[in-house]
Amino acid sequence: MKFDDxxxxxxxxxxxVYHEMMTGAxxxxxxxxxxRQLALDLTVNVNTVQRxxxxxxxxxxxxxQRGKGNFVTSDQELIARLKETLIMTQLAVAYDQLHGLNMSxxxxxxxxxxxxxxxxxxxxxxxxx
Amino acid sequence: MKFDDxxxxxxxxxxxVYHEMMTGAxxxxxxxxxxRQLALDLTVNVNTVQRxxxxxxxxxxxxxQRGKGNFVTSDQELIARLKETLIMTQLAVAYDQLHGLNMSxxxxxxxxxxxxxxxxxxxxxxxxx
Amino acid sequence: MKFDDxxxxxxxxxxxVYHEMMTGAxxxxxxxxxxRQLALDLTVNVNTVQRxxxxxxxxxxxxxQRGKGNFVTSDQELIARLKETLIMTQLAVAYDQLHGLNMSxxxxxxxxxxxxxxxxxxxxxxxxx
Amino acid sequence: MKFDDxxxxxxxxxxxVYHEMMTGAxxxxxxxxxxRQLALDLTVNVNTVQRxxxxxxxxxxxxxQRGKGNFVTSDQELIARLKETLIMTQLAVAYDQLHGLNMSxxxxxxxxxxxxxxxxxxxxxxxxx
DNA sequence: GTGGTCTAGACCACC
DNA sequence: GTGGTCTAGACCACG
Numbered sequence: 001m002k003f004d005d006x007x008x009x010x011x012x013x014x015x016x017v018y019h020e021m022m023t024g025a026x027x028x029x030x031x032x033x034x035x036r037q038l039a040l041d042l043t044v045n046v047n048t049v050q051r052x053x054x055x056x057x058x059x060x061x062x063x064x065q066r067g068k069g070n071f072v073t074s075d076q077e078l079i080a081r082l083k084e085t086l087i088m089t090q091l092a093v094a095y096d097q098l099h100g101l102n103m104s105x106x107x108x109x110x111x112x113x114x115x116x117x118x119x120x121x122x123x124x125x126x127x128x129x
Numbered sequence: 130m131k132f133d134d135x136x137x138x139x140x141x142x143x144x145x146v147y148h149e150m151m152t153g154a155x156x157x158x159x160x161x162x163x164x165r166q167l168a169l170d171l172t173v174n175v176n177t178v179q180r181x182x183x184x185x186x187x188x189x190x191x192x193x194q195r196g197k198g199n200f201v202t203s204d205q206e207l208i209a210r211l212k213e214t215l216i217m218t219q220l221a222v223a224y225d226q227l228h229g230l231n232m233s234x235x236x237x238x239x240x241x242x243x244x245x246x247x248x249x250x251x252x253x254x255x256x257x258x
Numbered sequence: 259m260k261f262d263d264x265x266x267x268x269x270x271x272x273x274x275v276y277h278e279m280m281t282g283a284x285x286x287x288x289x290x291x292x293x294r295q296l297a298l299d300l301t302v303n304v305n306t307v308q309r310x311x312x313x314x315x316x317x318x319x320x321x322x323q324r325g326k327g328n329f330v331t332s333d334q335e336l337i338a339r340l341k342e343t344l345i346m347t348q349l350a351v352a353y354d355q356l357h358g359l360n361m362s363x364x365x366x367x368x369x370x371x372x373x374x375x376x377x378x379x380x381x382x383x384x385x386x387x
Numbered sequence: 388m389k390f391d392d393x394x395x396x397x398x399x400x401x402x403x404v405y406h407e408m409m410t411g412a413x414x415x416x417x418x419x420x421x422x423r424q425l426a427l428d429l430t431v432n433v434n435t436v437q438r439x440x441x442x443x444x445x446x447x448x449x450x451x452q453r454g455k456g457n458f459v460t461s462d463q464e465l466i467a468r469l470k471e472t473l474i475m476t477q478l479a480v481a482y483d484q485l486h487g488l489n490m491s492x493x494x495x496x497x498x499x500x501x502x503x504x505x506x507x508x509x510x511x512x513x514x515x516x
Numbered sequence: 517g518t519g520g521t522c523t524a525g526a527c528c529a530c531c
Numbered sequence: 532g533t534g535g536t537c538t539a540g541a542c543c544a545c546g
Binding site for chain 6: 522
């Protein structure tokens with residue numbers, strides 16, 4: 001996995017876990033891969049993975065069962081709230097960034113539409129993706 | 130100014146300069162505040178400001194005149210290219226983040242529209258903004 | 259190491275790295291000494307070394323691996339291009355300087371030949387070198 | 388005039404004076420332009436010019452006559468020695484730089500010859516030069 | 517241990 | 532006054 005070296009890797013790993021929960025790759029109650037396995041998958045040091053998981057456990061998103069492994073919480077309501085928060089946060093960040101480049105609300109929408117359209121074309125052309 | 134402690138301050142200062150160039154607060158050829166003044170304004174160390182400016186100078190966005198100050202480039206074409214790059218980069222980042230939360234292209238557009246609409250309402254309600 | 263105090267130390271450190279790459283002391287992919295070690299070797303501050311390396315990293319000559327160290331790029335083509343650039347730049351600088359002292363093209367060549375010949379003699383006389 | 392911002396301007400101004408003495412633009416005993424005029428010619432601050440001249444006066448290359456101006460020394464022997472020194476220094480610097488890029492003595496000579504040949508072609512092509 | 521960032525403070529070159 | 536460089540020393544992220 002490729003990481004943006006401007007933001008802490010452990011932080012990006014947290015985002016990665018959120019991502020997998022949102023896509024359903026990690027269902028409520030599901031068991032995460034072993035820490036060492038995750039480290040291999042992400043080509044990152046075990047300590048770094050551990051740090052990310054610790055924070056996710058601290059906030060309740062994950063639960064750790066000693067000797068068994070780490071699991072996604074089964075509290076569906078918590079997950080629902082989490083998803084809402086993540087989306088709203090991302091929308092706000094995206095909006096602020098684009099607005100910060102002096103784009104009007106309309107411009108933001110239309111340029112995003114244009115971007116997506118163009119992106120689809122490129123994706124169609126490509127074999128890999 | 131408030132900084133996100135997840136990303137290097139010098140990097141955020143660069144973004145800040147880009148922002149001011151895009152909004153027109155910093156016109157082509159305009160003189161930036163003195164480095165020491167910027168440091169005071171942003172409440173960071175002089176060297177941190179210097180580092181941000183150094184990179185902007187290295188890439189040609191700013192030009193430094195010894196003993197006089199730092200200035201926005203007068204090369205309007207370069208600025209135009211820069212703006213294009215910044216916007217496309219932000220669109221890509223925003224899209225990737227939202228797409229990463231398992232949102233479809235349509236959902237991204239509509240939720241962004243909803244977010245903006247809702248934001249306008251809040252803004253109308255508020256006296257400050 | 260002795261530095262010329264007329265030109266920035268960090269700049270001379272860059273040249274030093276280029277030099278070692280050209281002589282083969284630093285092979286493609288090779289690991290550089292730790293930043294703190296380099297600082298000791300060159301008897302300069304860690305930050306000064308860091309600044310030099312940052313620029314080399316920014317231009318792709320070096321790659322940084324967090325927690326592991328700094329490495330010479332493995333992109334041999336990039337290195338080849340770099341070498342070409344360095345040589346042409348030095349030739350141009352040398353020519354301009356000598357030409358600036360009112361030497362004709364022929365004089366430049368012949369005096370350089372004479373200089374080298376004389377230098378060889380001195381070197382033969384000396385035990386050290 | 389264009390200056391290399393990696394080395395002090397006052398130092399480059401000294402070189403400039405040497406250069407003019409070597410080319411004969413400044414004959415022994417000749418009067419230099421007024422400091423303010425030099426500053427204008429070189430698009431540089433008066434203080435910077437003054438600093439360069441002070442050092443040249445201190446080393447005897449120039450002599451200052453209060454109220455009259457600055458003059459090139461009339462000591463022809465001194466000038467001859469100066470020229471010799473400048474040339475040998477430049478040859479040594481050029482050699483060291485090229486040798487430092489791992490070029491053999493022969494390579495240095497032949498690549499310099501090639502450089503000059505190529506340079507003549509370009510110059511012929513150009514109207515300005 | 518290794519690199520990356522930030523601060524505080526000093527000194528230099530230039531205008 | 533303005534920017535550019537360097538130092539010393541601290542703290543963080545990563546392996």
